[in-house]
Amino acid sequence: MVRNIAIAALLPAAFASTLPKRDPCSVTDYSGLATAVSSCTNIVLNGFQVPTGKALDLSKLKDGATVTFKGKTTFATTADNDFDPIVISGNGITITGASGHVIDGNGPAYWDGEGSNNKDNPKPDHFIVVKKTTGNSKITNLNIQNWPVHCFDITGSSQLTISGLILDNRLGDKPNAKSGSLPAAHNSDGFDISSSDHVTLDNIHVYNQDDCVAVTSGTNIIVSNMYCSGGHGLSIGSVGGKSNNVVNGVQFLDSQIVNSENGCRIKSNSGTTGTIANVTYQNISLTNISKYGVDVQQDYLNGGPTGKPTNGVKISGIKFIKV
Template structure:
């Protein structure tokens, strides 16, 4: 931002007088930003991102191996995606898009789509091997902000990585359904970590991994969501990170269909941390192929040890009105807690049909049936 100082030289009889007139105020300078800029070129949008109060990205093509970098935006900037945003191919970790700032409004125009064309990377291994795949969207340090009405299609791997304070994500569509038959894997829709005040409302997700995974953070809400094809609504895995505390999470009024799990809480074997004050309410299940409700304290990156540990207690868990069905060869409820590490649980109106009961549950809290 330029600072202008004007000097007026006044010469009077017998003396020279120099007077400085201060430049425009900060408010005036901010008003000098263009109100609205439309970009069709990614590089120009990145270069000029602090020059516009509204940034419209129209049919942007982002080169392979590069990020659509809209970090450190001016306060209260509005970002609008129009048309189809596409990304070139490169084997790298991403992200494809990164946005940060305070008071930022991110919107998807009607019929717009951010198309990752993930099949170019999909090999059935996700982030566990094969080609290196880029994560899609970093919402890191995107504080007191909102992301509304955007559609993401065919992410190469994880979709949203959220590390923010007071962020609302509303009416987001994640459609990775092509990955069901083309090798999509680890396509988590919303990974939340080191965050507070996150609200996700009205999400519509079709993917091959967690619809929601809260790895750390507090005061997090997921409501009115539809999840299909993935691994369910998850807390964790918790443990083994810099921040291993999850507190005050409410997941409500949502459905999980045609997925491995419905509700899942997973803490890492031999790790430390805490999970507390978690509520699942009014969750409808259908077509669940593995577990309707699964809570386990033996997690090791997809290969549970079968031996729970108690370094990450799960306390204050409320499950209320979880209903629906699991497939015939699935398990309705599986609970594997460490000794004394699961307590103060309340379950009400849990009614899951189909499948089978587990005979391998351990350390089930009082008042809870497995």
């Protein structure tokens, strides 16, 4: 009897030793994210839901880390204009996606046809914030859909390349119960770039209801091989009245803009100061543009033009080649 008891006591330990150890770098639940970010250089995010009030925080990645999205990543509703659902920072990092993955921003829970203009219905103003990302970092091969308002906010970054993305907000083209006759999604910029240097966007498809790309400040920006559908085209601005009001050295190259309100647009805010210099639009194909193929506007306001253009924002060195 004593011998049998001793053997039984050993069984739990023996069984536990045969169980596979959980890989802390392969995240299957939000609770494991912080540990993976702090300890791993090759992180896999395996399709989980991010809880209300919690961000998918990738702002403290190790130098050279790679993060791969797998499966479907979703986000519970957080009604807060200042909340950023995804935050990315790092040096020499790579953010990418495995075949078949989806990042879904839960846009239908927020959309009301007014975007960031309706403060009574708060919603995250930017879905993905990329800040202080440097050292030839890459964001590549991501499939993103249904973001609440603006999608990417790229700020304070340098030597960053973003390529091979699909941004699909077409579900917001149709009205919903909150938007009346208006498209449900609004202010749904694909990429907003500010205070950044040597940033490249290449080979990206954007389906949305506002600017495909908007550069409000920054230097040495290249935007190439874009396919922009449904929105307001490739834009500089609006510039003026912000903390940084200098745009210098932007190239929009070899891109298609289809089924959109505008094509190539430069916007400066009325009654403000700043600089827009050395901007080139080259080999840009425009198809089914409902308002302006080329628009240089010096009386811009979000709610509509003032009708009184001002020249406080100096514009020079602008080229339109084969547009």
